[in-house]
Amino acid sequence: MATILFRVLLVxxxxxxxxIGLTGVVTDGSASAWALLLLVxxxxxxxxxxxxxxxxxxxxxxxxxxxxxxxxxxxDRGDRSPGDRPTTSSDRPIVALxxxxxxxxxxxxxxxTAAAHEVGGGAETLAVEPTSVTAGESVVVAxxxxxxxxxxxxxxxxxxxxxxxxxxxxxxxxxxxKEVTIPSHLPSGAYELRAIGDETLTVTLTVTAAAxxxxxxxxxxxxxxxxxxxxxxxxxxxxxxxxxVIGVAGAFLVWRAERFRGPSPV
Amino acid sequence: MTxxxxxxxxxxxxxxxxxxxxxxxxxxxxxxxxAHANGIGYILGGITFxxxxxxAATGVWLAQFYDPVPSAAHESxxxxxxxxxxxxxxxxxxxxxxxxxxxxxxxxxxxxxxxxAYKRPREANWLIGLGLLAVTLGLIFxxxxxxxxxxxxxxxxxxxxxxxxxxxxxxxxxxxxxPSLPILGRLYIAHIAILPLLGVLLLIAHFLLVxxxxxxxxxxxADAAVDGGPAPARDGSTFxxxxxxxxxxxxxxxxxxTVLALVVPAGLGPRPVPGVEQTKPPWMFLPLYPFExxxxxxxxxxxPAILFGWFALVPFIDRSPYRSARRRRVIVAIGLLIAVAxxxxxxxxxxxxxxxxxxxxx
Numbered sequence: 001m002a003t004i005l006f007r008v009l010l011v012x013x014x015x016x017x018x019x020i021g022l023t024g025v026v027t028d029g030s031a032s033a034w035a036l037l038l039l040v041x042x043x044x045x046x047x048x049x050x051x052x053x054x055x056x057x058x059x060x061x062x063x064x065x066x067x068x069x070x071x072x073x074x075x076d077r078g079d080r081s082p083g084d085r086p087t088t089s090s091d092r093p094i095v096a097l098x099x100x101x102x103x104x105x106x107x108x109x110x111x112x113t114a115a116a117h118e119v120g121g122g123a124e125t126l127a128v129e130p131t132s133v134t135a136g137e138s139v140v141v142a143x144x145x146x147x148x149x150x151x152x153x154x155x156x157x158x159x160x161x162x163x164x165x166x167x168x169x170x171x172x173x174x175x176x177x178k179e180v181t182i183p184s185h186l187p188s189g190a191y192e193l194r195a196i197g198d199e200t201l202t203v204t205l206t207v208t209a210a211a212x213x214x215x216x217x218x219x220x221x222x223x224x225x226x227x228x229x230x231x232x233x234x235x236x237x238x239x240x241x242x243x244x245v246i247g248v249a250g251a252f253l254v255w256r257a258e259r260f261r262g263p264s265p266v
Numbered sequence: 267m268t269x270x271x272x273x274x275x276x277x278x279x280x281x282x283x284x285x286x287x288x289x290x291x292x293x294x295x296x297x298x299x300x301a302h303a304n305g306i307g308y309i310l311g312g313i314t315f316x317x318x319x320x321x322a323a324t325g326v327w328l329a330q331f332y333d334p335v336p337s338a339a340h341e342s343x344x345x346x347x348x349x350x351x352x353x354x355x356x357x358x359x360x361x362x363x364x365x366x367x368x369x370x371x372x373x374x375x376x377x378x379x380x381x382x383a384y385k386r387p388r389e390a391n392w393l394i395g396l397g398l399l400a401v402t403l404g405l406i407f408x409x410x411x412x413x414x415x416x417x418x419x420x421x422x423x424x425x426x427x428x429x430x431x432x433x434x435x436x437x438x439x440x441x442x443x444x445p446s447l448p449i450l451g452r453l454y455i456a457h458i459a460i461l462p463l464l465g466v467l468l469l470i471a472h473f474l475l476v477x478x479x480x481x482x483x484x485x486x487x488a489d490a491a492v493d494g495g496p497a498p499a500r501d502g503s504t505f506x507x508x509x510x511x512x513x514x515x516x517x518x519x520x521x522x523x524t525v526l527a528l529v530v531p532a533g534l535g536p537r538p539v540p541g542v543e544q545t546k547p548p549w550m551f552l553p554l555y556p557f558e559x560x561x562x563x564x565x566x567x568x569x570p571a572i573l574f575g576w577f578a579l580v581p582f583i584d585r586s587p588y589r590s591a592r593r594r595r596v597i598v599a600i601g602l603l604i605a606v607a608x609x610x611x612x613x614x615x616x617x618x619x620x621x622x623x624x625x626x627x628x
Contacts, residue, residue: 023618153541243524247518249514250520254518260510
């Protein structure tokens with residue numbers, strides 16, 4: 001079991017490393033990202049996968065035992081085929097490769113995390129001024145470090161609500177600035193202002209409902225948002241009772257299915 | 267009257283069954299069931315079938331309140347969630363069972379692949395199964411669009427763009443197909459009529475071929491027979507026990523989905539904003555998402571085509587009579603690599619920020 005868990009761990013680490021590497025490859029195409037993907041992620045995935053599928057393909061799991069599709073089969077000494085090797089010697093290269101990959105993954109993950117922070121803390125920024133506003137007033141949204149001459153869609157997203165604030169064009173210096181008016185009907189709450197392009201930049205904006213507005217931070221009564229259904233104790237009890245009956249009936253049928261013999265096939 | 271039938275006649279339930287069976291011939295549907303067919307791996311198809319029954323029943327209820335007109339669709343889903351009798355619960359069950367069904371379809375396919383059950387004489391049934399996978403994906407895709415929130419609207423955008431990529435063949439996916447009915451209405455018809463009808467026809471063919479060929483034997487037993495050993499056992503259990511166990515699992519799924527619907531209701535995003543792309547697809551479509559990032563919308567055509575094409579060719583590539591994975595190392599390794607890659611791609615898509623695909627295509 002420990003061996004299997006170790007191999008699963010390898011696959012998981014490999015997927016994680018490959019994901020980070022892929023992210024780097026897609027965003028900046030750096031050599032370290034490619035190295036993380038190809039030299040760490042992929043070998044770990046292959047090594048872990050090989051270790052997991054090995055027993056299914058006939059490789060021995062433990063001395064004297066073999067596995068065919070997950071069903072242990074005892075092998076007598078005189079009943080061994082050439083493929084039923086009784087030791088774990090064939091596992092050793094896989095384990096050694098996996099151990100090497102694990103060590104490399106830990107080292108590379110540390111480096112990749114640092115690199116990711118460096119990329120994330122780089123030039124691309126989105127800011128809003130002021131960061132707190134009353135609905136109906138205006139804010140200035142500014143972005144910098146973006147790809148020049150591209151377009152960004154500005155969106156204000158809150159709970160069960162998305163407002164399109166229009167499109168801005170990034171100038172030749174990679175910046176944009178736009179004054180936008182926050183719709184006066186918005187309820188109070190924390191919103192996320194997004195600049196959507198090839199990738200999405202976000203900044204938090206706190207909105208206070210305009211005085212006299214009917215908007216609230218909860219679901220509105222206009223029928224446009226979903227409100228949690230209020231159920232009486234009786235209704236909830238009936239539903240849960242029915243669930244228990246269905247569940248017990250299902251478990252009973254699964255458990256005692258062989259008692260139902262039925263007609264013979266025609 | 268035989269002694270057996272006299273014994274049956276003393277049991278009122280069996281008398282009722284005998285009376286029904288005499289007139290409807292239901293026992294003609296039965297086929298030999300080996301003992302291993304009641305294991306979870308071999309009963310996944312049956313569980314999927316019961317999942318479809320739950321989806322049909324809950325879908326009929328939801329259809330009483332859903333309005334497939336773009337200006338009213340989102341509000342009608344809000345109405346279902348807020349006002350319609352048990353609407354939120356039924357929609358939640360519909361949502362969760364759809365996810366379970368998708369998972370059991372994939373697991374069922376994985377089991378058939380791993381055990382080589384697609385081999386002669388079951389090649390046609392493997393292809394029918396692939397058709398059912400496509401229908402299931404189509405039902406989930408159209409269902410996603412129907413809720414008409416931001417996610418659904420962006421899914422529709424992909425639908426339209428794929429139609430454009432298909433050229434003249436994709437005319438049905440275009441809003442220009444007819445001005446008399448919005449494309450949302452036509453996708454609704456696809457969701458409640460066209461795809462279910464296609465699915466039922468394929469299911470009938472699927473079941474008939476299972477009855478014709480029997481449930482596939484365990485790989486070890488099949489291989490032993492190929493090597494001159496005894497033929498695999500065709501029975502050991504009964505059809506009734508098989509169906510009862512399927513039903514039991516179906517009821518368990520219903521109970522679990524009801525609890526999930528109460529605890530984690532089916533989501534509904536805000537009313538869609540045209541021109542905005544900020545959502546990701548449901549989990550079963552996530553592996554396609556990175557390809558869109560890297561290669562654009564064209565990937566939505568050729569990646570599924572390659573995947574389905576490869577799986578369709580599997581029975582014709584893997585021609586050896588052996589079914590154990592150890593005797594089909596290459597094909598199993600390729601299948602495993604594809605599975606690992608799909609999971610890796612889904613994880614990648616899950617953790618990356620949404621990108622605009624439709625805007626780039628315009």
